[in-house]
Amino acid sequence: MTARAPLMSLVWTDHVTGRQGFLVVDRLVRGVASGGLRMRPGCTLEEVTGLARGMTMKEALHYDPEARYVPLGGAKGGIDCDPRAPGAYELLVRYLRAMRPYIESFWSTGEDLGLTQDLIDRAAAEAGLVSSIQAVYPLLDDEATARKRLADAFAVEVDGIGLDELAGGCGVAESVLAALDRAGVPYPGTRVAVQGLGTMGGATARFLARAGLTVVAVADIKGTIANPAGLDVEALLAARDGYGTVDRHALRPGDRELPGDAWLSADAEVLVPAAVSYAIGTADQHRIRARWIVEAANMPVLPKAEELLAGRGVTVLPDVVVNSATNAWWWWTLFGDIGADAEEAFAHIRRTMRALVALMLDRADADGTTPRAAAHALVTERLPAIAARFGWYR
Template identity: 45%
Template structure:
């Protein structure tokens, strides 16, 4: 396998920002000797010797994309007062390819010095938590939170506590799988309250029904909102009277695709990208980065966009939407529930009772979104600018895990 520490070039699609730009702490490019797949690790910032961020796999994943995502992770950790910096892993490979697990295993093996000591990773687009945990176990590491767990005075006990939390039952699935989507749902619900919308009449469209988008749609439906559209890789399902979300999600295959055989006669089956332009109050892009671009953002008819996917909106699209008065809740707020919860779990602030985790995350998300949207002035730029945090200050002492 090959690995270089040479620069991988400037970020070509930086998120709009008014903060001073800075270079990431570390950028690595890796090439798989067997498949020629390329992988990237970007550590945007180390805080107390640690950085956190998932590992994604998709055909076409780029170095600049991973750098954008790593910077977003730093924003999340600061916005949610987590004692770590931000990082991200990415592999340019089709996750449906039967060789994908081998590629992921070799990538993680190559990144072992960072996974042992500095980088806590987890699931992301194209990589499930179960699959990455299996890879870690096969490499002799306890779990994908390995670097943090090994800092504990009692690693075995900490690993057991983390596993109990990740695998705890919650409405809608395992707590570790659904907590991120629950946070997105809470962000959307908070936005609806700020706008004083009647919940049962609030129409929501969700692009992507994987771990994040599926859970967000489930909890919004359970809260009483009207989920009018769900889009997966094969198309968009649309019903202005509201979809039967739980049944549709239950029919998904292992690639997150809904079984069209159970779709009712009143549901319209549209093109995949149609979800972005449907009439609704809230649009939740939860599939891929850069889903909303300058070329398609004029199609958006929602008044609020909640970024469940990382970097779901390109900078020029975000500026264009703000000029139209469309609020884009940025990813480092809206979808930060998963990373915030993971570190609450690692630090012992929450455990395996989902009610504690849901209660804490709902309260934090409600407070942040309400404050942002109440004070936001579209004439001053995107919501992202109002939400930005200063990521330049490091905490010096080493992180201690109880």
């Protein structure tokens, strides 16, 4: 997919702290763009621009002309601040107040790196917004019923974890399993290392462990926890704080504490970067021994590193496919393709992700390209069909 200038790019400077926030709208479909809001130190306009373009691609890859949910455009927001810093919540409220005209009109947003949906909902209410996704409401056939269905879905818990926190990880895990099945690799004995044990990484680890894979390493802000015999994923999840940091008192005698980047060189077949962007660069890629890197985070592998990895036979399954189920689950539920039921949601996610991964890998084989290039090719074919149906801006 050829890079082009986004439809709108905005830099906001907080009048209290001088910190910057960003909003990039890559494309509108039916007058609306969808994409989360992240908060992290060092967040840049360039980063948010790439994420917004990725959201356009995720929406297009899930285009089904027969579904009730039809794609929106892509957008993204970002705030350059540590979410743990004093005053971070107040900064979030001021950002949302400044972005209120856009959120009310055409930007539908939600949780991303550093922010939970609960926190965004609370800050949005304080900023005077009806909802962080209210721009979508005019597109609904029955707004009251749709909003109740989504609220009911957010209230569903599975083994103590909210369905909204599990949907994305289910999609990532299914992408891993689809790749293993295609290669004829059995689940038992397949080892996984996960960077990040927040919403996406934690759910991915849970689904993969329950499928029979062995999670041998997880990394959080304090470092890497490793055990070649396998970690107790459920115990680690139960010992997390709100930022995905594991209480080390929960570790077992065989668990080892290693440096934060040790997950990269874990003796594992699958690496799942599920935390920050730009996690794997050219200086890191030579340490990787895995056969697959599955991008649960947005933009974790830098392009040059991916090129070098491909030359060594390492397959990168790209973020625009792998982590797209989070966004799609919201809209499948809101528009009524699925109900507020965990089993129905998981079945739909698994079926859809299996089909999408297969389509991408088939295209990569046919074109002799990487999975990312194949995903971009699929987007390039689908965007004109979406534009022909809905126009560029309406």
